[in-house]
Amino acid sequence: xxxxxxxxxxxGEPPSNYAxxxxxxxxxxQWSGTAEGCAPAAADGERSADMKKGNAMSxxxxxxxxxxxxxxxxxxxxxxxxxxxxxxxxxxTLPAALARVLTDYETAWQKKDASALAxxxxxxxxxxxxxxxxxxxxxxxxxxxxxAGGPLALRAIAFATEGSIGYIIGxxxxxxxxxxxxxxxxxxxxxxEGRWFIMSDMDNGNxxx
Numbered sequence: 571x572x573x574x575x576x577x578x579x580x581x582g583e584p585p586s587n588y589a590x591x592x593x594x595x596x597x598x599x600q601w602s603g604t605a606e607g608c609a610p611a612a613a614d615g616e617r618s619a620d621m622k623k624g625n626a627m628s629x630x631x632x633x634x635x636x637x638x639x640x641x642x643x644x645x646x647x648x649x650x651x652x653x654x655x656x657x658x659x660x661x662x663t664l665p666a667a668l669a670r671v672l673t674d675y676e677t678a679w680q681k682k683d684a685s686a687l688a689x690x691x692x693x694x695x696x697x698x699x700x701x702x703x704x705x706x707x708x709x710x711x712x713x714x715x716x717x718a719g720g721p722l723a724l725r726a727i728a729f730a731t732e733g734s735i736g737y738i739i740g741x742x743x744x745x746x747x748x749x750x751x752x753x754x755x756x757x758x759x760x761x762x763e764g765r766w767f768i769m770s771d772m773d774n775g776n777x778x779x
Contacts (some may be wrong), residue, residue: 594643609652658750659727660739668731668738671756671766672724682719688712692759698772721745725753734760737771752776 653712664672671690678686688711691697695704705714723746728739736758741750754773758766 592628618761627736648768661725662727662729664729664738666725667766668726668736668758670728671728671758671768672726676722676724679719679722682717684715684718688714691771692761696767698770708778712777724750725750731758731760736760736766750776 574707608745630707674690677683678690683703688708691708691711694707695711697711699705699714702714705711721744723743723744724740725746726738726740730737739753741748741753743751750757751772752775754771756771757769759769760766
């Protein structure tokens with residue numbers, strides 16, 4: 571090599587202006603100097619620091635990715651996709667004795683007649699309204715319904731009876747022919763005279779709160 575011949579150096583020997591010095595904290599010697607074309611070798615301590623820095627960066631990047639993934643999962647749980655709108659269930663025709671329960675309920679509600687509403691229930695019947703504790707017994711039901719009422723249209727979508735017990739599942743709206751704004755279940759008990767009374771009345775609206 572021309573550069574080696576002109577300097578009189580043999581391969582593997584450092585230039586004369588270099589001093590061999592021990593590197594602080596290193597297990598080997600490294601070149602020190604500024605001769606052009608010669609780059610000092612990195613000490614073990616420096617390489618170790620670079621590796622530690624790289625590992626720290628890698629751990630930070632993994633932690634950041636984990637936090638981002640957690641945020642996405644929590645966001646998806648907090649804001650679920652809206653459910654597809656379900657078609658309205660068709661109405662069914664009730665036997666006269668059961669239909670009377672719904673028509674009497676409509677009439678009492680429209681008149682805001684809490685006493686007449688309570689009379690439709692069995693002695694120990696329940697009102698299970700959304701957002702309130704259970705209300706039991708005619709006296710408490712009358713008190714619960716005091717001042718309540720307004721436009722109401724009820725319709726049945728399913729029913730069944732077996733001996734002295736039965737049920738009606740249905741929907742309600744402000745007026746007949748309008749889409750349901752809510753749904754209800756009535757469990758029924760037939761009295762000794764053959765009249766059906768409401769054992770429990772549970773309802774809720776179709777719209778999300």
